[in-house]
Amino acid sequence: MKAKIHVTLKNGVLDPQGKAVGHALRALGFDQFGEVRQGKYIEIDINDMTENAARHYAEAMCDKLLANTVIEDFDVEIEP
Amino acid sequence: MKSAIIVFPGSNRDRDMIMALKTAVGRAPFQVWHGDTELPEVDLIVIPGGFSYGDYLRVGSMAAHSPIIREVRTHAEKGVHVLGICNGFQILTEADMLPGVLMRNSNLKFICKDVHLKVEQNKNPFLNKYDLFQVVRVPIAHRDGNYFADETTLDELEDGGRIALRYCGSDGDVNPAHNPNGSRRNIAGIFNKRGNILGMMPHPEDAVEGYFGGLGGKPLFEGLSSALGK
Numbered sequence: 001m002k003a004k005i006h007v008t009l010k011n012g013v014l015d016p017q018g019k020a021v022g023h024a025l026r027a028l029g030f031d032q033f034g035e036v037r038q039g040k041y042i043e044i045d046i047n048d049m050t051e052n053a054a055r056h057y058a059e060a061m062c063d064k065l066l067a068n069t070v071i072e073d074f075d076v077e078i079e080p
Numbered sequence: 081m082k083s084a085i086i087v088f089p090g091s092n093r094d095r096d097m098i099m100a101l102k103t104a105v106g107r108a109p110f111q112v113w114h115g116d117t118e119l120p121e122v123d124l125i126v127i128p129g130g131f132s133y134g135d136y137l138r139v140g141s142m143a144a145h146s147p148i149i150r151e152v153r154t155h156a157e158k159g160v161h162v163l164g165i166c167n168g169f170q171i172l173t174e175a176d177m178l179p180g181v182l183m184r185n186s187n188l189k190f191i192c193k194d195v196h197l198k199v200e201q202n203k204n205p206f207l208n209k210y211d212l213f214q215v216v217r218v219p220i221a222h223r224d225g226n227y228f229a230d231e232t233t234l235d236e237l238e239d240g241g242r243i244a245l246r247y248c249g250s251d252g253d254v255n256p257a258h259n260p261n262g263s264r265r266n267i268a269g270i271f272n273k274r275g276n277i278l279g280m281m282p283h284p285e286d287a288v289e290g291y292f293g294g295l296g297g298k299p300l301f302e303g304l305s306s307a308l309g310k
Binding site: 013014016017020064065066068070071 | 137138141145174179180181183184185186187188228229230262
């Protein structure tokens with residue numbers, strides 16, 4: 001199965017990259033949107049585990065390395 | 081003073097640091113490769129600037145989990161002094177040896193220029209050769225030097241006298257106009273609770289020669305040498 005992990009900046013943490021992307025989109029004529037926040041998407045193949053165990057495993061990976069929880073939140077989705 | 085410098089793939093200020101230590105202390109540091117698992121007995125460990133592991137995932141995050149950093153942590157817990165410059169500071173925060181995190185500069189640009197720093201705390205081996213609130217000129221060279229921590233952590237740093245250096249004007253004025261990268265409360269360098277670890281974004285090792293880059297960084301090395309030298 002596959003762990004699909006989104007790592008995003010916490011609410012309240014400034015995201016200058018997202019802001020710059022927003023500016024660029026407006027310069028291209030897109031104007032029907034609000035704030036832009038940029039994050040990371042990580043896919044990890046996990047084998048020989050129940051779905052629940054894989055979720056906990058991926059969450060531990062996020063805590064230890066994939067996200068810096070001082071500034072980032074993460075979200076794990078398991079695709080069977 | 082005996083010192084060791086940790087070299088990662090992607091470190092690029094290690095040679096500047098070796099020169100600075102040689103110049104100011106009179107003794108070259110041991111060079112320790114990131115894959116090594118043992119450190120020599122030293123008084124000071126330096127983690128230099130650069131782009132360890134290509135800044136993959138987040139700046140400093142890969143290096144923070146390398147075997148040698150475990151060894152650095154063990155030595156720091158025994159009281160050995162640790163100095164992290166630029167990428168070294170980023171690594172120390174990712175390794176949880178210092179609080180907070182260094183984020184992308186608020187203007188998203190790599191900034192390479194001289195800045196003024198205010199010495200906020202001088203009762204420690206790192207900054208004891210500076211006067212309190214002395215204004216020092218040293219260069220910065222980074223893209224991710226925007227220090228962030230939550231308000232509670234920042235208050236703890238302030239109350240514990242753990243803010244080492246702040247960005248300021250040439251007259252010592254600390255205000256947003258003299259903040260090059262968006263750092264919370266103009267923070268350029270901090271100590272751990274015990275006071276034996278200093279992380280800072282600016283490069284004192286590039287300000288130890290009168291004819292190149294000025295002398296703003298030299299007292300840091302001389303201070304360490306006189307405090308830790310045997």
